[in-house]
Amino acid sequence: MTSASSASAASNGPVGPTDSSRVPRYAGPATFARLPRLDQVGTADVAVVGVPFDTGVSYRPGARFGGNAIREASRLLRPYNPAQDASPFALAQVADAGDIAANPFHINEAVETIEAGADDLLATGARLMTLGGDHTIALPLLRSVAKKHGPVALLHFDAHLDTWDTYFGAEYTHGTPFRRAVEEGILDTSALSHVGTRGPLYGKQDLTDDEKMGFGIVTSADVMRRGVDEIADQLRQRIGDRPLYISIDIDVLDPAHAPGTGTPEAGGLTSRELLEILRGLASCHLVSADLVEVAPAYDHAEITSVAASHTAYELTTIMARQIAASRG
Template sequence: MKKHYKAKNSLKSPRFSGIKTFMRMENIENPEVLDDVDFAVVGLPYDTCASYRVGTRLGPSAIRELSCLAAKPYSGPLQVGIFDECSGIDYGDLGSVPGYIEESFDLITEGMLPFFEKGVVPVAMGGDHSVTLPELRACAKVNGPVALIHFDAHYDTIKEYFGKPYNHGTPFYHAAKEGLVDTSKSIQVGIREGLYGPEDLTNSTNLGYKVLRADECHKMGMEAVIEAIKERVGTAKAFLTFDIDFLDPACAPGTGTPVPGGFTTAQALELIRGLKDLNIIGYDIVEVSPPYDPTNITAIAAAGLMQEFISQVAYRKKNNIKF
């Protein structure tokens, strides 16, 4: 008989007590328990690939600490109790070798593989955005190329940085070139970065990605953006990656590369909820950098978005949505 893992009841145990895990779930770092769970939260505290302001290595611990405020086990909008439908754990953090990119990527890929092999939905916390590349390597080993749903202020599709291949601005160039994603079913949403030159406008589209810039999204409205994402992805297996700088700096100041003209937390939640019926087999949220946000609103936003990710897993199970 499978064991059902769930969070502590905060009406019986004060939220300020105990070891800080995401949503106060059990911390179990053992692949053997994955046969008993539907989803697992996992930290990727790595920021060697940051180009300017570091600090995202501290993101997972901050998100965990604030999740007791921002993430509760029942979703009103989706009308689903996460632990009524699902078994889930906090798997802790995967390893890295600070300062060594390829070695760290190998550790992340190796650590992520068991989730995909067992059909467990990983909900990962970075870390800078480079960590999504080794996540996708693990995902593709099991599932083949997947659709990528990418929320970000930046394209992250430049070929190299200072003549080197890996940086938090390059992961989705390499993901496309390595065949980890099906770019014909992939979409980047919210892009509004300043560019080094006009050629940067076509880096993503030349790789096959569809791009919805922030100015287009604001004109379209969130419902139309949701429909565009759903039309692009269809029934394909998908990986959703959310860079916290998708949010406007007023809503998420704690990030390394903030860009004005972004989205509110309410708009982001609306977009995520609109994707509840898609075949999303993995999620991550990246680029939360606590040193730049003494108010903790960035970590609170990240925890709330992760609660939406997990609620979607429960929603699809409750409604027996098959693909």
């Protein structure tokens, strides 16, 4: 019997991960961090949900398998997070909500389905830790979060801007979600930042258009030269006390740290830099987050999915700590 199998334990506090001293980490269902399923605990403070959708990619496909790859890699996560001095799964109920299944043959319909699925989960009072999928899914997730919180601050970790207009006439792709979000008024344009961008662009106009939308840019070279503490401080000041959504494309990491992604670019962050920046944002009001573009077909030795599982763990810890603090 696993700890997740006893939903009655929820009345005495959060139901945590399966006990690895009784069930080996490689055994049993691959829920995120071996946590209970949402249907086992009824409600959750943080719902980890997959969106296996990659119809919006412009280069290598395969991110539809990313969520489950992250779940598999997360088997090795442990209950205590020393970097944040917290046991997140004891502070708040975190549960795996399964997947939002979307039509792989119709992007517009898929965007609507993802938004509706996120609406349902947010309506329970949960914050979302979403595992993609490609970056197209950020738009419906932001729409859903904005219904609850109003326009949100956005930190976008990515090698790319993702504020282009269309690809082949399509408005919804993994390169366009944040332009659409600005156009729809669901982002607080006084608190928008890209982090980790690098590589060639189509032209200088890409940067001009991006700046007009309100985005600030911290390049991967900025992180290298200025250091993670200074960057985190800059981001905290820009965000202030606004409700914050964090969207992370795993290609923000250098291909040495994340080869398993669809559009890799040289010169990226290390996994250590990404994790340390996130830890430096622990005081920000994080209302939900996503982690996208993990493509396991290109991921030798699970390097990318391991980095992604630890990234999701840090984000989940931040949310759990804030939920616990709000309850006194």
